[in-house]
Amino acid sequence: MKQTLEKLLKEAVERIGVKEPPHIEIEVPKEESMGDLSTPVAMALAHTLKRPPRDIAEDIAGGVSGEGIFERVEVAGPGFINFTFKKDFLHSELKRLLKEGTTFLRRDLGQGRKIQIEFVSANPTGPLHLGHGRGAAVGGALSNLLEAAGFEVERAYYVNDAGLQVRLLGESVFARYRELRGLPHEFPKEGYRGDYVADIARAIMDSAGDKYKDSTFDEAQDFFVDFSLRMMLDETKEDLASFGITFDTWQSERELYESGGVKQAIESLDAKGLIYESGGAIWFRAMEFGEDKDRVIVKSDGHHTYFASDIAYHAKKIEGGFDELINIWGADHHGYIPRLEGVIEALGYERDKLKVLLVQMVSLLRGGEPVQMSKRAGEFVTLREVIEEVGADTTKFIFLTRRPDSHLTFDLEAAKAASAENPVYYVQYANARINSIFAHATEQGVSTDALEGADLGELEEKEEIRLIKKLLAYPMAFEAAVKGREPHRITFYLQELAGMFHPYYNTHRVVTDEPGLTAARLALCRAVRLVIKEGLRILGLSAPDRM
RNA sequence: GCGCCCAUAGCUCAGCUGGAUAGAGCACCGGACUACGGAUCCGGGUGUCGGGGGUUCGAAUCCUCCUGGGCGCGCCA
Secondary structure, three states: OOOHHHHHHHHHHOOOOOOOOOOOOEEEOOHHHHHHHEOOHHHHHHHOOOOOOHHHHHHHHOOOOOOOOEEEEEEOOOOOEEEEEHHHHHHHHHHHHHHHOOHHHHHOOOOOOEEEOOOOOOOOOOOHHHHHHHHHHHHHHHHHHHHHHHOOEEEEEEEOOOOHHHHHHHHHHHHHHHHHHHOOOOOOOOOOHHHHHHHHHHHHHHOOOOOOOOOHHHHHHHHHHHHHHHHHHHHHHHHHHHHOOOOOOOEEHHHHHHOHHHHHHHHHHHOOEEEEOOOOOEEHHHHHHOOOOOEEEEOOOOEHHHHHHHHHHHHHHHOOOOOEEEEEEHHHHHHHHHHHHHHHHHHHOOOHHHEEEEOOOOEEEEOEEEEOOOOOOOOOHHHHHHHHEEEEHHHHHHHHHHOOOOOEEEEEEHHHHOOOOHHHHHHHHHHHHHHHHHHHHOOOOOOOOOHHHOOHHHOHHHHHHHHHHHOHHHHHHHHHHHHHHOOHHHHHHHHHHHHHHHHHHHHHHOOOOOOOHHHHHHHHHHHHHHHHHHHHHHHOOOOOOOO
């Protein structure tokens, strides 16, 4: 629909003597009386052509060749050109949608370009919390979205399984282990205090018994750290699975050290003279890349900072042949962005090869009262608990009906209360409802197989025309979502589509006494279902046949 | 002190990258087909778009200052 107009408009604009036409904006006007699609292009041209916008609009409108396509082409307001399509055109486009299916809905904007999306990447020192859930929902939806748009997408998870934090986890588990055994123990001062630490200790008792009752932590360290890591990682994967999120690659930080990747990355920076020693530590010349201070890679005690392995990790990503890298981070890491971009430049690549998408913080409330989400503190609400309490689809939907950069307060009480009335069901119900219409049709002995031949010209009610236009507008929403990397646009589109389907259903019967009309309406329902399923799939939401 | 993000209806949020009279859902009130699922539908109103200034044909959207909130600014991760 939009593409057809785009092409005709471009020709018309060239026809009035504009050699290099600007980008032609096309939008759906807010009022139906303003036509189906609209363009402000005449107003944009007014300045350069030094003519009144309405005159230009008249000229362009007169030059649009689209006989058989437009019912009306009108100039309105300060200089908008409004287009209203002929019903025949809408019907033939709907026919195409039904025939081509998702091919009609998607556009190949990626052209097979490789893109890696890294998200969640939580420290394996504690369970996933709600903030991770937001990253997971957005990252998963964005991945599906870009995949549908013809990108080759890799979903990546980075596991920080090296360094002092995981050692501290092991030490905390060790202390709990001794505690459970009734042995004297000293809990590390900054240790992890959540219940999950004791859970791990219990699991160790189950599998290793009292094998380590006489060991010091130094002796038992490897076992405790590895066991704890494996268990945390397994639980993380379980949580993500129950949230409907999957990953293609799990990059271990430890592996980057063991394979020599970190060493290599540092050497390559060194070879470029971007590294120096001072005060016993090794520094990266971040200031040469716009940072306000240089950054330590290796501390004076010999330990590497996270930054060191991040350099190696991103070097490895780039060498993986990706055209674009996307990192989805919590907004509390925003200060880290220039540092990492600097490194990418230092490694000899374009800075904008990496796009960091910040997902704003989620503050958790329960009945208006703040709930702490600190991993070190004893009490916090995990993603798992929220999924169990509120449900995966509802939780995801709450995340996907907001711009990622909007701050979000997630009130558990409100979410649960809203759960029964949640808009996600409104959308899913449209799908389920269509399924029962088809079941009903079959019961009535109406064939639902041969809808290809249906005469869609039968669809003349205004609710039907509106619905068709909305369906044909899906590619526009899709394109905007892809270009802006904003999956939430799909969410809003689906709510609007369902918001047209339900009233239609209540006004007009699909299965009627007239076979021709029935076939056409069934075909329309099938198209609605197709689009809803496609949208829900992209968002990572389920599309149950019955609810 | 410096930097990033946010502020739109009572609440939760959209607003298609500068366009027409700023929109949904929730909540509240009233109503609906002996037929395809009432998780539905129909009707009812609400705005100094946080505030001031600027840019221009035109600003919720861009610039600037201010206010308020969130988050960063380590040889932490």
